[in-house]
Amino acid sequence: MTTSTYDEPAAAVAAAGRACDVAASADQQDVPWLTSDQLRAWVGLISVAELLPARLDSQLQRDADLTHFDYQVLAMLSEAPERTLRMTGLAQRTSATLPRLSHVVKRLEVRGLVERLPCPGDARATNAHLTDLGWDTLVRTAPGHVRTARELVIDVLTDEQVAQLEAITSALLTRLDPEDRLLRRNR
Amino acid sequence: MTTSTYDEPAAAVAAAGRACDVAASADQQDVPWLTSDQLRAWVGLISVAELLPARLDSQLQRDADLTHFDYQVLAMLSEAPERTLRMTGLAQRTSATLPRLSHVVKRLEVRGLVERLPCPGDARATNAHLTDLGWDTLVRTAPGHVRTARELVIDVLTDEQVAQLEAITSALLTRLDPEDRLLRRNR
DNA sequence: CGGCATCAGTTGACACGTCAACCATTTCGA
DNA sequence: TCGAAATGGTTGACGTGTCAACTGATGCCG
Numbered sequence: 001m002t003t004s005t006y007d008e009p010a011a012a013v014a015a016a017g018r019a020c021d022v023a024a025s026a027d028q029q030d031v032p033w034l035t036s037d038q039l040r041a042w043v044g045l046i047s048v049a050e051l052l053p054a055r056l057d058s059q060l061q062r063d064a065d066l067t068h069f070d071y072q073v074l075a076m077l078s079e080a081p082e083r084t085l086r087m088t089g090l091a092q093r094t095s096a097t098l099p100r101l102s103h104v105v106k107r108l109e110v111r112g113l114v115e116r117l118p119c120p121g122d123a124r125a126t127n128a129h130l131t132d133l134g135w136d137t138l139v140r141t142a143p144g145h146v147r148t149a150r151e152l153v154i155d156v157l158t159d160e161q162v163a164q165l166e167a168i169t170s171a172l173l174t175r176l177d178p179e180d181r182l183l184r185r186n187r
Numbered sequence: 188m189t190t191s192t193y194d195e196p197a198a199a200v201a202a203a204g205r206a207c208d209v210a211a212s213a214d215q216q217d218v219p220w221l222t223s224d225q226l227r228a229w230v231g232l233i234s235v236a237e238l239l240p241a242r243l244d245s246q247l248q249r250d251a252d253l254t255h256f257d258y259q260v261l262a263m264l265s266e267a268p269e270r271t272l273r274m275t276g277l278a279q280r281t282s283a284t285l286p287r288l289s290h291v292v293k294r295l296e297v298r299g300l301v302e303r304l305p306c307p308g309d310a311r312a313t314n315a316h317l318t319d320l321g322w323d324t325l326v327r328t329a330p331g332h333v334r335t336a337r338e339l340v341i342d343v344l345t346d347e348q349v350a351q352l353e354a355i356t357s358a359l360l361t362r363l364d365p366e367d368r369l370l371r372r373n374r
Numbered sequence: 375c376g377g378c379a380t381c382a383g384t385t386g387a388c389a390c391g392t393c394a395a396c397c398a399t400t401t402c403g404a
Numbered sequence: 405t406c407g408a409a410a411t412g413g414t415t416g417a418c419g420t421g422t423c424a425a426c427t428g429a430t431g432c433c434g
Contacts, residue, residue: 031330031337038341041349044356045340046243046255049236050282051363056233067420068233087383095237100421102384107420124382124429143218150218153232154225156358162228164351168344169231175339176238254390274413287391289414294390311399311412 052152059148064141069094071145073104074113074138077130084129086119095177113137239339246335251328256281258332260291261300261325264317271316273306282364300324 034042056068066074076093077083085093091101105128108114113134119125130138154162221229243255253261263280264270272280278288292315295301300321306312317325341349 031334033333034336034341037346037353038349041353041356042336042340044353044360045235046239047282048232048356048359048363049239051360052233052236055363069420088381095234097422098383099385099423103420106384119382122382122430126383146220147218149221149229152362153229153359154221156362157355159224161351161355161358162225164348165355166224166228166231168348168352168355169228169235171343171348172235172340173231173238175343176235176242256390275411284392285413286393286415290390293414306412309400309412313413 055152056145056148060141060145063144064137066137066141067104069096070104070108071138071141073101073108073128074130074134077114077128078135078138082129083135084117084127087126087128090128108134242339243332243335247328247332250331251324253324253328254291256283257291257295258325258328260288260295260315261317261321264301264315265322265325269316270322271304271314274313274315277315295321 053068060066060068060071064071072094073090076090077085087098087101087105090096090105091098094101096104105114105116109116112131115129115131117127117129119127157165240255247253247255247258251258259281260277263277264272274285274288274292277283277292278285281288283291292301292303296303299318302316302318304314304316306314344352
């Protein structure tokens with residue numbers, strides 16, 4: 001049972017893995033457990049993935065009453081021709097489900113940051129359009145957001161690490177986003 | 188206004204940044220915008236931070252009706268002496284607020300995976316204890332979780348990249364988790 | 375044309391996290 | 405030793421995301 005007393009969260013996951021070696025040999029495929037190096041990287045990554053979005057949300061919430069997701073929606077629209085996108089396209093660019101996007105856009109519309117228009121070409125579709133107020137809000141909010149991005153990530157790393165991070169996330173996204181919905185690399 | 192048509196999400200954030208240069212020079216501090224390299228790394232990171240937790244949740248939900256956070260709670264308890272931790276300590280180890288943990292532990296207790304006991308030393312405190320059922324559940328669930336960790340992250344990267352990722356996340360956590368780990372409504 | 379499958383999007387019920395308020399216990403200073 | 409403040413934890417209301425069901429429009433194939 002190996003019940004030594006670990007202090008670090010990393011060890012907890014490891015212990016569960018070790019326990020599995022004992023119990024799971026029967027009906028589970030052999031899954032090689034992580035080395036201690038791999039384990040540290042894994043725990044680090046999931047910790048960052050847990051804490052970073054919360055920080056972004058709280059900064060944007062405080063400064064502009066926006067979710068990070070709200071911000072991304074506004075940002076995508078600000079880039080689009082006519083500042084307009086169909087709901088489906090917007091959902092893909094923000095990695096969101098359609099129901100989620102629908103709810104969010106509805107709230108943004110109530111606040112006057114976005115408006116919904118029927119799509120001329122296809123009566124089923126809806127176009128989301130960034131209003132002037134939405135644009136102004138985005139412009140006003142961007143600097144603080146960038147500052148946060150620098151404080152929490154960019155300025156903490158060396159240029160070399162930034163380059164490494166780009167390569168690593170790019171590799172991960174081939175698994176996490178196989179359909180390339182984020183349109184990061186449109187082949 | 189520079190309204191060229193960008194295809195990449197990365198550009199969207201950039202545009203907002205550029206716009207800010209125009210409008211915000213008056214009352215905002217000068218925030219140097221991100222270079223294209225930095226921008227790619229940033230967008231990659233927030234994409235991963237958005238997608239990875241969702242994947243972990245859905246795998247664990249499917250296989251064991253557990254949230255990734257539930258899993259982490261069980262894992263931390265499995266490591267602790269007597270498989271027992273006080274709520275506050277558990278909250279720190281899982282980067283959770285106390286209310287969140289309280290709700291989660293209540294649900295886990297209903298399912299019989301955890302039990303709550305008054306703390307002998309301090310009548311205010313509560314001890315959370317992993318039951319045998321909880322241990323078995325964790326043991327049964329771990330292999331699939333490890334497999335997912337490999338498929339989505341570890342096996343996608345070279346050994347060198349894993350090492351780089353460890354260094355990078357370690358650096359980021361000095362900012363994201365500067366000893367806070369709870370301290371919600373202080374002062 | 376008629377009928378069926380698919381697509382685009384919305385809605386509502388439910389689950390989870392957050393926040394503020396709250397209670398009980400403990401600590402500490404005067 | 406008494407009372408105020410701090411600690412440990414729980415609860416309930418509210419906002420947001422998810423899923424399943426639904427509406428309406430479009431496309432397809434006979």
